[in-house]
Amino acid sequence: MREFKxxxxxxxxxxxxxxxxxxxKLLLNQNVSTILIVQTRVTFSALILLVFYLLFKPHILRVGIHDLWRFALLGVLGVAGSNFTYYFAIRESTVATAITLQYTAPLFVMANTTFLGEEKFSTIKLAAAIVSLVGCFLAVGAYDTSVLRLSTAGLISGIGSMISFSFFTIYTRHVLSRHNVWTTxxxxxxxxxxxxxxxxxxWSIVGENPVGEVxxxxxxxxxISILVPHSLYFSGMRYVVASRAIITSTLEPVVAMVSAAIFLAEFLNPIRVAGAALVIGAIALLQVQKEEGTIQNFHAVRESDAS
Structure with a gap:
């Protein structure tokens, strides 16, 4: 039941x-820079949490100075690193190329956690990872060679995005073994x-001079892009092993595709819909076989700190 949760x-x-x-996308259409969007997402989220914790739960802010390096690694290499390399890959290639490279991460995570003995190898998980990758490839339109463009810088940053995203998922479980979700x-x-x-x-932010509506x-x-989903993802990671978590997260580009079709009138063809179906199928495939061995979950870790 906890794993389902x-x-x-x-x-x-x-x-x-x-x-x-x-x-x-709507903000980008108003000439808001990509870097301002990426930066303010994490900064505003951190400020909102800071105000809330100071007013209602100041004890959550208390951590030992010797633990700060763990949060620094997760924040810089995991959160900021995956965003920076992903958007740089988009700039140097295309959205489809960047997404395809980033979502090879489930295979990397599976290889890493299996090699380190943190998870047992499973053909079901391997199949789900491959199916989700193919699904993402089709869903973002990467089958159309006209939307694929790859430079050396794009390839390097795309691989960096995959590694950062993998690190973000794997390392989160290690941090959660010591700290609760809210502190993390x-x-x-x-x-x-x-x-x-x-x-x-x-001063660069001020130089953009965004209007009030922006x-x-x-x-x-x-x-909706950082504060709530990151809290949910971190919470879910207490009950789901890294490889299964990252395969499940491949639903993101599918939702983005459907959302763009509804609100931005972007065209959906049968191939992209089939790709979306493959991703959903991959996530469903994970439910066929439960994780073998003991799954370490962190629901009890410092929960008293969050009360």
Whole structure:
């Protein structure tokens, strides 16, 4: 039952990530820069959590100084790193190319966790990872060679995106073995925000001079693309092993595709719909076989801290 609860949380996170892509597209259409969108998502989320915790749960902010490096790794390499390399890959190639490269991550995660003995190898999981990758490939239209473009920089950044996304999923479980979801979410976002302040300092943000409606859109985007889904994903990771979690998260581009079709009138052809069906099928395939061995879950880790 707890594992099912974890799947629901991760699916909810993927749905929000996918829906948020439509709002991000609307902001981009208003000439808001990509870096401002990426940066404000984590910064506003961290600020919202900071205010809430200071007012209602200040004890959640207390961590040992010797633990900060773990949050820094998760925030910089996992949260900021996956975003930075993903959007850089888009700039140097195409959206379809970047997504295809990033969603090879389930295979990388499975190989890593199996090699380290954290999970047992399963042909069902391998099949689900391959089917989800093929599904993503079709859903984003990567079968059309005209939308695929690959440069050396695009390939390197795309692989970097895959590695960062994999690290984000694998390392989250290690951090959650020591800290509760809320502390982990907050400090990961804080260090991701600090990274973006170095890349894009405040005076650069002011220089863009966004109008009031844009700021409102950025706050909403922060909530539905980072604050809520990251909290859900981290929560789900307490009950679901890394490989199953990341395969489940491949629902994101499918939701983004459907959301764009509904709200942006983007065209859906049968091949893309078939790709979406494959992704959903891959997630369903995971339910055929339960995880072998003992699944370490972290529902009891420092839960008293969050009360």
């Amino acid at each position: 974890g799947y629901l949380m991760i699916l909810a996170a993927a749905i929000l990530w996918g829906c948020s892509a439509t709002l991000a 979410t907050f400090y990961a976002l804080v260090f991701a925000s600090l990274f973006w302040l170095v890349v894009n300092p405040p 700021w409102k859109g950025l706050v909403v985007l922060a909530i």
